Amino acid sequence: MTVETPAPSPATPLPGDRRSSRHKVVVIGSGFGGLWATEALRKAPVDVVMISGTSHHLFQPLLYQVATGVLSEGEVAPATREVLKKQRNATVLLGRVTEIDIAAKIVTSVSPLGTTVTPYDTLIVAAGAGQSYFGNDQFSEFAPGMKSIDDALELRGRIFGCFELAELCEDPQEQEEWLTFVVVGAGPTGVEMAGQISELAHRTLRRDFRRIDTTKAKIILLDAAPAVLGAFGDKLSAAARDQLQKIGVDVELNAKVVGVDNTGVDIVDADGNERRIPCRCKVWAAGVSASPLGKQLAEQSGGEVDRAGRVRVNEDLTLPGHPEIFVVGDMMALNNLPGVAQVAMQGGKYAAGQIVRRLRGEPPAPPFKYFDKGSMATISRFHAVASVGKIRMAGFFAWLMWLGVHVMYLVGFKNRFTTMLHWAVSFIFRGRSQRTTTRQQIVARTLMARLSAAEEALEAAEQKNSEAREPSAPVAASDAGADLRPEPVEGRSSGSAGLNSHADTTGSDSVDELAAAYGENIDQPGDAAPLKQAPES
Numbered sequence: 001m002t003v004e005t006p007a008p009s010p011a012t013p014l015p016g017d018r019r020s021s022r023h024k025v026v027v028i029g030s031g032f033g034g035l036w037a038t039e040a041l042r043k044a045p046v047d048v049v050m051i052s053g054t055s056h057h058l059f060q061p062l063l064y065q066v067a068t069g070v071l072s073e074g075e076v077a078p079a080t081r082e083v084l085k086k087q088r089n090a091t092v093l094l095g096r097v098t099e100i101d102i103a104a105k106i107v108t109s110v111s112p113l114g115t116t117v118t119p120y121d122t123l124i125v126a127a128g129a130g131q132s133y134f135g136n137d138q139f140s141e142f143a144p145g146m147k148s149i150d151d152a153l154e155l156r157g158r159i160f161g162c163f164e165l166a167e168l169c170e171d172p173q174e175q176e177e178w179l180t181f182v183v184v185g186a187g188p189t190g191v192e193m194a195g196q197i198s199e200l201a202h203r204t205l206r207r208d209f210r211r212i213d214t215t216k217a218k219i220i221l222l223d224a225a226p227a228v229l230g231a232f233g234d235k236l237s238a239a240a241r242d243q244l245q246k247i248g249v250d251v252e253l254n255a256k257v258v259g260v261d262n263t264g265v266d267i268v269d270a271d272g273n274e275r276r277i278p279c280r281c282k283v284w285a286a287g288v289s290a291s292p293l294g295k296q297l298a299e300q301s302g303g304e305v306d307r308a309g310r311v312r313v314n315e316d317l318t319l320p321g322h323p324e325i326f327v328v329g330d331m332m333a334l335n336n337l338p339g340v341a342q343v344a345m346q347g348g349k350y351a352a353g354q355i356v357r358r359l360r361g362e363p364p365a366p367p368f369k370y371f372d373k374g375s376m377a378t379i380s381r382f383h384a385v386a387s388v389g390k391i392r393m394a395g396f397f398a399w400l401m402w403l404g405v406h407v408m409y410l411v412g413f414k415n416r417f418t419t420m421l422h423w424a425v426s427f428i429f430r431g432r433s434q435r436t437t438t439r440q441q442i443v444a445r446t447l448m449a450r451l452s453a454a455e456e457a458l459e460a461a462e463q464k465n466s467e468a469r470e471p472s473a474p475v476a477a478s479d480a481g482a483d484l485r486p487e488p489v490e491g492r493s494s495g496s497a498g499l500n501s502h503a504d505t506t507g508s509d510s511v512d513e514l515a516a517a518y519g520e521n522i523d524q525p526g527d528a529a530p531l532k533q534a535p536e537s
Helices: 032-040 060-067 137-141 150-166 172-178 188-204 234-246 293-301 341-360 396-409 412-426 439-468 477-483 510-518
Strands: 023-028 046-052 090-094 098-102 106-111 114-118 121-126 129-131 180-185 220-223 249-252 255-263 264-269 275-276 281-284 289-290 323-328 374-381 384-389 393-394
Touching: 023 032, 023 114, 023 341, 032 046, 032 439, 060 121, 060 150, 060 188, 090 172, 098 255, 098 293, 106 188, 121 341, 129 255, 129 393, 150 172, 150 439, 172 275, 180 188, 180 234, 188 220, 188 234, 188 374, 234 264, 234 393, 255 393, 289 323, 374 396, 384 396, 393 396, 393 477, 396 412
Parallel strands: 023 046, 023 121, 046 090, 121 323, 180 220, 180 281, 220 249
Antiparallel strands: 098 106, 106 114, 129 289, 255 264, 264 275, 374 384, 384 393
16 A cells, blocks of 8 residues: 655645755654754754654664663663654654655655655665674574664563573473573674673572572673674773673684574684584674665665675765765765764764755865764673773773763663663662563564565465466466465475575464474474473472
């Protein structure tokens, strides 16, 4: 179904309607780049339309704390409409942008209601980046990334669920698998995630169970690189690794992940030795890939994208040959700038400033210059590493600096206040206030992917049958139904869990799907699940 934007009356034009005499700026994305650009246009004589696939602004640096029960999702993801409610020249539209037509100067987005087309005079593309599995997208079913609220809630369910299921296990070997956590990627996200899982096992949960000792949980941090936090320099990298080992994290470097499945991770070491780590909970924190919109822009403009899908832009952040299009944040490739929040914030403000200058008839600003305010990563409670200018520090004072910076950049006083309260509960004491998990959080992503694959297979089968069927030959309903059933994927049994499999099992029992998400084998349809006796205390 296609939904057309209703035409406004001449007296009250919509921000995205060309009949308005004001300059129209469309911003794609509600992340740091998009939000900072929109707010910087608050007093400009323009109408701003922000289009985003989510209804919130995500403070991604604290997403791992949602996954580990420290913070709630609302504290790191305030509603975009609430943030911009006082900005009268800004309109927020929900929709996933699927196409940018440079020649027609329109943006096409889709939502549950259909398709929306939004015209623009100036476009700011800040669609961000997703998780990259380096060509092994099948890993994603077993090792969720850390790029969205959905990812964080799924990981929360998997992490806390592993402790719960370990409590039920009678087999020591299987129990050990449930209590083994593997984090892939030794950058800031991976280091912080591994540190928080260790805090959970050794502090928060150690008195909560009766049959397992959570302090014996194994937390393994893997990376194909030779150093932890390599961008921080040798000194801080060594300090971070030492602290991780002190809190019980096993750091394994020069270890390339070549396989991931329900029950473990396959690794190849630097010497070529192949080995396997049995584990039920995997977290992927390695690599990012820019939005596919970057490739669209490059193809239409004759531009280039780098290996991560980022668009090569001019020094004023515009698309080559198209001064009306700005690309900021994780989507732009310029002078090897890192994909961090500060680059996106400063890029968004710069693009907004350039738009205002043009409307005023002023000369353009000098080329964009990134001001590096430093990098920080927390390892554990009361311990972090910080690199700010020439200053390198590790320990408690770096942790205080980390706290201050993150509180300052959180959006909204309420979020800052509640975040500080939850930090006090988690860091000074032992509690985690956000430990609630549901089955839906754990299985929804996998089931939606399988449903999508089944729908695609059904559409392909329908098209194939319609092409092969002669118009004069009627087809019996029973035969047509049989012909339209999607073919099973070769080489995959109904017990495997690839994203392209299970096209014929989407209606199976949700309990079986939950078991699959937890790492158990799915019984064949019609097989009775084995009964287990409740363990004795």
